[in-house]
Amino acid sequence: MITLPGRRTRVLAATVAAAGLALVAGCSSDDSSGGAAKTAAGGVELVKAGQLTTCTHLPYPPFQSEIDGTVQGFDVALIDLVAKNLGVRQQILDTPFENFKTGAFLNSGQCDLAAAGMTITAERKKNVDFSDPYFDATQAVLVDKKSGITSFAAVKAKGGKLGAQAQTTGEDYAKGKGYDPVSFESSDAVLNGLRTGQVQAVVIDYPVVQGWLKDKANADAFQVVDNLDTGEQYGFTVKKGNAELLAAVDKAIGDARADGTYKKLYEQWIGPYDASAASPAAS
DSSP: OOTTTTTOOOOBBBBOOOOTOOEEEHHHHHHSSSGGGGBBBGBBBEEEEEETEEEEEBBBBBBEEEEEEEEHHHHHHHHHHHHHHHHHHEEEEEOOOOHHTTTTTHHTTTTTTEOSSSOHHHHHHHTTEOOSSEEEEEEEEEEGGGOOOOSHHHHTTTTTTEEEEEEEEEHHHHHHHHHHOOOEEEHHHHHHHTTTTOOSSEEEEEHHHHHHHHHSSHHHHHHEEEEEEEEEEOOEEETTHHHHHHHHHHHHHHHHHHHHHHHHHHHTTTOOOOGGGGGOOOO
16 A cells, blocks of 8 residues: 655544444544653553554454544454553554555554554565564455456456556555556555446455445445455554564453453454454464
């Protein structure tokens, strides 16, 4: 994912109400507090006192999107669990996705962690530390029903244009298979490209497509013709060497799997629960 040049970083409230949780991020804490005030439970150092600052990139439903003025989604709900354990509130910054790959916003002290439906890759691990995997992802191929395209391979055979979200593993996968996909800045732009006929097919994370197809108009116009198992897993990221916060994130994920909270959040935001999604195996 990538934003248009010049897009400003936005500070947004985050909220989730599921599995008995109701956490709302408030205004930024005064950064003039002493260093000790920035130390949360477990000795975790935070960039701002009283809050866990999360970098994300909007919109990317069902993982994070702005709904009724607050940012909500599966990622948001899981990081709320981390914030609760630390005794602070989560606050979200909407930032360009390319910064997550380099760790720029983590290294500059603007964010404590990043949560953006980000696939764990060896290349990205050079710049950031990943949490345990929290979601197994596949790439869906969604097409216009009128296109006659029946598979990923048929996009070429039919002379169709393929779209993908810029800077994502879906785009990388398409390029690796010999496609020259049309790049879109966000998931919303990908869908709009399909709606307006700029492309006849798109490749993007399957949970995103699941969310789109809940809308009857989308379900009437588009269909999934392929589900590509690329072996991807999502992870949250922290600044390299931030072992205390990484441990706190991993504990929250593990506890949520163990006590049923993960399953409830999965069903709320993603759909019917697939036990494989709770697999602790690293990618």
